[in-house]
Amino acid sequence: MTYSVAVSGASGYAGGEILRLLAGHPDIEIRTVTAHSNAGQPLIQHQPHLRSLAHLTLQDTTPEILAGHDIVFLALPHGQSGQYTDALEDVPLVIDAGADHRLTSRDSWDAFYGGDFHEPWAYGVPELLVNGGKQRDALRTATRIAAPGCNASTVSLSLTPGVAAGVIDPSDIVAVLAVGPSGAGKSLKTNLLASEILGSANPYAVGGTHRHIPEIQQALRVAGADDVRISFTPVLVPMARGILATSTAPIVDGVSDAEIRAAWENAYGDETFVHLLPEGQFPRTADVIGANTALIGLAIDRAAGRVTVVTAVDNLVKGTAGAAIQSMNLALGLPEDRALSLNGVAP
Numbered sequence: 316m317t318y319s320v321a322v323s324g325a326s327g328y329a330g331g332e333i334l335r336l337l338a339g340h341p342d343i344e345i346r347t348v349t350a351h352s353n354a355g356q357p358l359i360q361h362q363p364h365l366r367s368l369a370h371l372t373l374q375d376t377t378p379e380i381l382a383g384h385d386i387v388f389l390a391l392p393h394g395q396s397g398q399y400t401d402a403l404e405d406v407p408l409v410i411d412a413g414a415d416h417r418l419t420s421r422d423s424w425d426a427f428y429g430g431d432f433h434e435p436w437a438y439g440v441p442e443l444l445v446n447g448g449k450q451r452d453a454l455r456t457a458t459r460i461a462a463p464g465c466n467a468s469t470v471s472l473s474l475t476p477g478v479a480a481g482v483i484d485p486s487d488i489v490a491v492l493a494v495g496p497s498g499a500g501k502s503l504k505t506n507l508l509a510s511e512i513l514g515s516a517n518p519y520a521v522g523g524t525h526r527h528i529p530e531i532q533q534a535l536r537v538a539g540a541d542d543v544r545i546s547f548t549p550v551l552v553p554m555a556r557g558i559l560a561t562s563t564a565p566i567v568d569g570v571s572d573a574e575i576r577a578a579w580e581n582a583y584g585d586e587t588f589v590h591l592l593p594e595g596q597f598p599r600t601a602d603v604i605g606a607n608t609a610l611i612g613l614a615i616d617r618a619a620g621r622v623t624v625v626t627a628v629d630n631l632v633k634g635t636a637g638a639a640i641q642s643m644n645l646a647l648g649l650p651e652d653r654a655l656s657l658n659g660v661a662p
């Protein structure tokens with residue numbers, strides 16, 4: 316069977332990456348692409364790397380144009396998806412790359428986003444530990460999927476094994492992330508100009524204001540944490556794509572080094588796309604660019620009494636489009652890794 320697909324936000328970074336991956340998916344026909352200010356223009360004008368989709372024209376993003384497909388991807392600025400999702404009742408599978416359906420707590424939505432709150436959908440990170448199982452079990456029966464925030468899923472994948480195994484204390488987490496500017500989207504912003512970024516590392520959303528904080532707290536609670544407190548600081552660095560997240564948390568008293576490492580080995584030992592590196596090795600973003608892969612390095616810092624987890628992902632693949640398509644594969648009953656690469660593009 317071939318599934319017909321519409322991708323909204325197709326002129327943007329997330330929409331473009333969804334299209335790049337779907338173009339190599341044998342079970343998918345990309346029928347419709349939509350945008351906003353660029354509607355009416357050829358897709359290739361905005362995504363010149365997507366040569367095989369040169370025949371497509373960006374249409375307006377309306378419920379009528381998105382309806383009538385087997386699968387709809389929403390890759391719109393946060394706050395925009397809700398108006399379409401209500402009108403897409405008859406579409407069998409809808410996947411939102413935005414934040415509108417990620418949070419279960421209305422209070423968190425109000426505090427960090429504001430505007431209308433929409434119901435939470437199945438969270439699109441299959442490898443996450445949840446209530447003694449994995450999130451992929453929920454995705455197998457899902458018809459509505461919320462793909463993750465890229466920074467949020469990187470930190471959640473880093474720490475949920477230690478939380479679920481009870482070897483780290485989630486009430487004192489510190490996460491500092493080096494992030495590429497594509498995470499902020501394609502629209503013009505002064506702080507994202509090359510002249511502001513090249514040759515500089517620029518912190519932003521410092522001091523507990525970043526919107527991905529409640530998403531991380533939610534994932535760690537689902538993994539078994541009661542009290543989650545996190546100091547979260549992203550730093551823009553001059554690389555187009557990629558996240559390198561360094562997350563630390565206190566080691567629970569009496570836990571051995573072997574028990575700590577076993578928590579991550581047990582969580583990810585059988586996973587295709589999430590790899591714990593051998594002891595003493597730490598990942599680089601260069602190794603995951605273009606790949607649906609999360610590489611994790613783990614250090615046990617006894618002097619500091621903390622575990623240090625360094626994780627590298629491509630924000631546009633494992634952090635968004637790859638997670639969305641991996642989740643789609645699960646929901647359709649297809650091989651989970653279809654159209655997704657384990658290998659990065661390097662150097």
Ligand SMILES: NC(=O)c1ccc[n+]([C@@H]2O[C@H](COP(=O)([O-])OP(=O)(O)OC[C@H]3O[C@@H](n4cnc5c(N)ncnc54)[C@H](OP(=O)(O)O)[C@@H]3O)[C@@H](O)[C@H]2O)c1
Pocket residue numbers: 323324325326327328329330349350351352353354376390391392393395412413414463464465497498499500501502630631634635
């Ligand atoms: N970038 C990432 O690494 C990343 C990671 C995880 C999740 N996400 C999420 O993915 C979503 C899209 O992000 P992005 O980085 O792709 O942003 P982007 O590059 O700025 O693209 C935004 C897209 O949405 C369209 N759009 C803008 N306003 C719209 C409206 N009012 N109605 C309908 N369409 C509208 C734009 O169309 P025009 O160009 O025609 O105006 C464009 O196609 C966001 O919710 C973001 O949080 C992104």
